[in-house]
Each structure stands twice: as C-alpha cells, then as structure tokens.
Amino acid sequence: MKKLILLPLALLFSASVVVAEGTDKFDELDTNQDGSLSQEEASSVEGLDFETADTDGDGSLSEEEFKAAQEGMEGAEGMEGNGG
Helix, strand or coil: CHHHHHHHHHHHHHHHHHHHHHHHHHHHHCCCCCCCECHHHHCCCCCCCHHHHCCCCCCCECHHHHHHHHHHHHHHHHHHCCCC
C-alpha cells in the first residue's frame, strides 16, 4: 500500500523539478532580460522548433511558450523510445 502512495508523490516532485529547471533555463537564455526569448537567444536549445513554439506569432517566446515547447520536446523524446 505504501508503494501506491509513494508513486504519485515521486511523480509530483519530478514534475515540479522540470518546471523549476525550465524557469532557470529560460532566465539563462534570456540574455537581455526582457522577459522573452528571441530566435537568436533560443537558437542554442537543441530540438526546439522556434516557429512552432511561437504560438502567438509575435517573433519571440514567452516563458509559457518556452515551457510548453520543452514539455512537447520531452514527450516526443519519450515516444521515440517506444517505436513512435
């Protein structure tokens, strides 16, 4: 029974770590500290499709757009290992 309780707690903790890492990475990439990432600032992120991530089409990535793109990239990586 304890294992059933520990699994959701472990998943919750790991999800919050990913969010924290995403925020740290965004702040690190936002070199001019304007609160968004230009295509140039985001160019070092391997696997990031800037045009797809820029959902509002304003030519920059908000922190929310960046996090959503990272989550999508992580999901795609997991699917590759499952033959998809």
